[in-house]
Amino acid sequence: MLFPDDKRDAKLRLELLSAMIESFLDGILIFTTEGELILSNEYARRICSKLTPPSANHAIPTEIWRVCQSLIESRQLFPQKKIIIESEIQINASIQLRIRARFLELKSGSDRLLIVTVEDYQQYTQSIAIADAKKYHLTDRETQVWQLRRANFSYQQIANQLYITINTVKKHLKNIHAKQQSIFW
Numbered sequence: 001m002l003f004p005d006d007k008r009d010a011k012l013r014l015e016l017l018s019a020m021i022e023s024f025l026d027g028i029l030i031f032t033t034e035g036e037l038i039l040s041n042e043y044a045r046r047i048c049s050k051l052t053p054p055s056a057n058h059a060i061p062t063e064i065w066r067v068c069q070s071l072i073e074s075r076q077l078f079p080q081k082k083i084i085i086e087s088e089i090q091i092n093a094s095i096q097l098r099i100r101a102r103f104l105e106l107k108s109g110s111d112r113l114l115i116v117t118v119e120d121y122q123q124y125t126q127s128i129a130i131a132d133a134k135k136y137h138l139t140d141r142e143t144q145v146w147q148l149r150r151a152n153f154s155y156q157q158i159a160n161q162l163y164i165t166i167n168t169v170k171k172h173l174k175n176i177h178a179k180q181q182s183i184f185w
Contacts, residue, residue, distance in 0.1 A: 025127075027118035030104060033072055035060055038113065047118050050095055063089050064099055068114050071101045088121065096121040125150045136179040145172040 018039065021028045027044030031037055037060065040048070051061035060068070071085040084102040091097065098121050104113040129150040133143040141162075148158045158169045 027120075029060075029064070029116040029118065031060065031068060031114045031116065033112050033114065035065060035068075044116075044118055047097065047120060051091065063091065063097070064116060064118065067099045067101045068116065071103070071114060075103065098124075122151060132180075136176065136183060138176060138179065142172050142176050142179075145169060146176055149173065 021030075021039060022041045024041060025043070027047045028039075028041045029037065029044045029048075030039040048061050048064070051063060052059050067085050067087045070087075071083060074081075074083045074085065082102070082105075084100055086098070086100045089097045089099065098119040099116060101114055101116045104115040106113065126147055129143070129147040132138070132146060132150075138146060144162055145158055148161055153161065155166050155169045155173075158164075159166045162169075
């Protein structure tokens with residue numbers, strides 16, 4: 001056994017769990033079914049701070065709690081099923097979230113904890129675009145165009161954002177696709 005069962009090692013296990021959750025790229029929140037926050041990582045706290053007013057200390061944002069309530073209601077309807085509730089929420093032009101909630105299965109059999117992952121969709125697409133830029137050896141300008149395209153900007157929106165013509169946008173995207181194809185061949 002890795003950890004003997006005493007109070008000192010229980011604290012060590014909790015610190016280890018906290019460090020692991022903190023290292024995730026997605027926001028991680030652990031709640032009770034009554035809405036009490038047990039644990040969260042920094043990324044989740046940053047996202048929640050965008051959603052809740054500063055006066056609401058440690059309050060679960062309404063958007064996230066609605067997903068949790070759906071999961072709790074689903075558990076009542078289908079007690080034997082392992083259910084994951086997923087939702088994409090557009091808060092405003094700059095915040096689009098993907099939220100996934102499920103029950104945290106513990107050895108003790110308690111089903112009173114929920115684990116919620118929160119992902120900022122725009123930040124996720126930016127990360128993918130940057131990884132693509134490195135993988136395909138894109139120029140700085142191609143990277144800018146690709147980031148906007150991955151964020152579902154239209155050709156016209158990309159041109160406006162970067163102060164270039166639509167034909168230049170098309171040229172950059174053609175070069176990007178050519179570089180992607182060259183990797184496959």
